[in-house]
Amino acid sequence: MSETAPAIELKGISKSFGPVQANKDISIRVMPGTIHGIIGENGAGKSTLMSILYGFYKADAGEIFINGKKTEIPDSQSAIAAGIGMVFQHFKLVKVFTVLENVVLGAEDGEMLTPSLVKARDELTNLAQEYGLNVDPDALIEEIGVGMQQRVEILKALYRQADILILDEPTGVLTPAEADQLFRILARLKEEGKTIILITHKLREIMEITDTVSVMRRGEMTATVKTADTNPAELAELMVGRKVLLRVDKTPAKPRETVVEVRGLNVTDSAGVHRVKDVSFEIRGGEILGIAGVAGNGQSELLEVLGGYEKATGEILINGQAIDLTGAHSDGQSRRKRGIAHVPEDRQNEGLIMDFQAWENMAFGYHHDPNYQKNPLLMDNRKIRDETQAKMERFDVRPPNPDLMAKSFSGGNQQKIVLAREIERNPDLLLVGQPTRGVDIGAIEFIHQRIIELRDEGKAILLVSVELDEILGLSDRIAVMFDGRIMGERLPEETDEKELGLLMAGITDTKTDHSVAEVEAQLANAGGAPRKEV
Amino acid sequence: MDFLQFILTLDSTLRLSTVLLLACLAGLFSERSGIVDIGLEGKMLISAFVAAAIAYETGSVWMGLAAGMLASLIFAMIHGVASIIYRGDQIISGVALNFLASGLTVVVGDALYRQGGQTPTLAGSARFSEITLPFADALRDVPILGPIYSELISGHKPLVYVAFLAVPLVWWVLFRTRFGLRLRAVGENPSSVDTAGVSVVGMRFKALLITGLLCGIAGAYLSTSQAAGFGKEMTAGRGYIALAALIFAKWRPLHAMGACLLFGLLEAVSNLYPNIDVFGLFTIPVQFTQTLPYILTVIILGGFIGRAMPPNAIGQPYVKER
DSSP states (O other): OSOOOOOOEEEEEEEEEETTTEEEEEEEEEEOEEEEEEEOOOOSSHHHHHHHHTTTTTOSEEEEEEEEEOOOOSSSHHHHHHEEEEEEEOOOOOSBBBHHHHHTOOOOSSSSHHHHHHHHHHHHHHHHHOOOOOOOOTTTTTSSHHHHHHHHHHHHHHTTTEEEEEEETTTTTOOOOHHHHHHHHHHHHHHHHHEEEESOOOHHHHHHHEEEEEETTTTTTEEEEEGOOOOHHHHHHHSOOOOOOOSSOOOOOOOOOOOEEEEEEEEEOTTOOOOEEEEEEEEEETTTEEEETTTTSHHHHHHHHHSSSOEEEEEEEEEEEOHHHHHHHHSHHHHHHEEEEEEOIIIIIIIIISSSSSHHHHHHTTTTGGBOOOOOOOEEEEEHHHHHHHHHHHTTTTTTTTBBBGSOOHHHHHHHHHHHHHHHHHHHHHESTTTTTTOOOHHHHHHHHHHHHHHTTTTTEEEEEHHHHHHHHOEEEEEEETEEEEEEEEEGGGHHHHHHHHHTTTTTOSSSOOHHHHHHHHHHHHHSSSSOOO | HHHHHHHHHHHHHHHHHHHHHHHHHHHHHHTTOOOOOOOOOHHHHHHHHHHHHHHHHHHHHHHHHHHHHHHHHHHHHHHHHHHSSSOOOHHHHHHHHHHHHHHHHHHHHHHHOSSTTTTOOGGGGGSSBBBTTTTTTTTTTTTTTIIIIIIISSOOOOHHHHHHHHHHHHHHEEEEEEEEHHHHHHHHHHHHHHTOOHHHHHHHHHHHHHHHHHHHHHHHHHHIISSSOOTTTTTTHHHHHHHHHHHHHTTTTTHHHHHHHHHHHHHHHHOOSSSEEEEETEEEEEEHHHHHHHHHHHHHHTTSOOOOOOOTTTTOOOOOOO
């Protein structure tokens, strides 16, 4: 290996943001023509490191070598010139532009647009043939699916002659079928001699596609190993710094009476789009119903109706009694009185007020609780604070300080605060949306355990998640939503990611093989207008 | 209403639309780049004053025009520094500039000329004169086409032609050049421009530069072409009307021309036909026709006419993020 220079070599990179050291003396060698994974928890410093490589940040110390040559990368322009292309987690595309215009933007050949567009159109055809990256150059970005948008990002990098491609959490927004397609493209790019850096927190992806993997923890590079020589358990331990249970540990469910029954539910949102179409299901006590689906297929609206902030038609029975879906008692307050607790999908906007302290957040939604009132005029703040302190300790919120603002906790600890507030109310039905989005592995384990514990106490749980691992691991039954409908229900032990993936794309005939193109066409047709971004 | 009267109404419409159109196109550049420009009014006002004062002092309307454009440009750059570099609130910065222009023009004007904020009346070469297009007189008597050419198309001040010729030019810049592509992108998703290696700050300043220059022409037109000198608050809300026209036009240049002509027509009607007699039944008072442009502005800004989709990133300062 010593003869060929590494495609990228970083030596002693350090970067601080005020008192926080995001990268500490990081050195890494990425060999050309390989796929190199970088894995680590949120806040481990992966993105900072890549931002330094792409010229977004300037390192405090350290050197960058590209193909053996020392290179300064003060801005994105220099990174592009050095042959580095980056596919960001949140795509950097102009939604009202065509694919072609997005590819050309910033890489035009002259003052006039037309020659650049003509040239780029030819080039796209070549790239499509060479790497199997088929995209309609005249399609508007807002009209194509997420998988396709990601391909546009890759095309943008290739059009700028990138030899080194950095992908930041590329599968976060993809269905399993789309992720497989992406991995095929990456394998093809590797064959053609491109070097790929894959940043992810998903162990399965690392094992599946990378040649080498580097693990980061708290700003430091803790290990670099050949993927073939390691295993997920070892990587997880390197990431977290202790042994982690990767599988959800649970006993079979012991369902009791029906707690919630939903019949013929329909939701039309304020923009007039029919979001939930004739949905019916029931959940019994001691049971978790998992709802899988690509984001924006009606799951969010379902949670919102049950949680009391979206109107609907149809019928919902809680413990045999109908709840009000449109009138004066269709609000969150009334829902809580009926024993429904809600951990919303968008924790930072709907679950917490980020600029309020933890104890204030702990009272929200339950601020009418007579226990919290000192007298008819004043609330008993001291009592809420003390109670919050105890709950934070029981839910292992770090640090367990009720006076800190919600925004000063990490994602995982914010989620624990919301969970503590809702679970400790001992609800009959717990609604949980994306319980572990943006949450570290260590905290995921804890959150999953608490949800299972609540189930074992005989409560009903409705889980909505875009993470199939989570759905498969936690649920006792799985319903898949597509375009507002439930496409089918499966038992976790009798299904797999592939079958669920097809159902998520609206294909109910899961026995025969389906091409990726077919799945994509289905997904592009799903839903009406795009929903607000979460 | 006979045909000639109809032509004269349209002729007046063109003249009155010009200032709106220039301001509207100015706003288009700023807003397409993602910067809200509520300060069109102030930029026009300061330019109108400076143009009139310099034209009076030098006796050259062209000097006046250049000075007006420079004054407006300085205001645009102040807005740029506040909202692009310091990421201040764009509305507040714009409103502050409007107040500044409103106060400054009167104070300086009164100090210089002692006429209650007015500049002395401009005459001769200190004012723009009409351009008579070739054959305008010869063709005058040709039926239909004659009056259209010689009354409607010929015989305007140069800046009228500048404004209307600017429309296809702006369209071309916006949709056929590299600058236009980047400009539209920076207003929709600045991070896409940034990651493509193009400076967001640079693009936005370039946009404001054009905004400043066009607003300068608009203001100079007002005091040296439409009127003969500067009068206190002479923009009379035209900056806001231009902004309404921009929204009505959904930030597109050709539509902007249509919207400005509509506003110009309303103003022309109220000037030419103060009291409209409706079949001898009752008379629509002049006060009503004069308020029409403002009523239309309220209706448009209230969102009653269709749904306008502004550039996606408008009003948001750009902060680099991972």
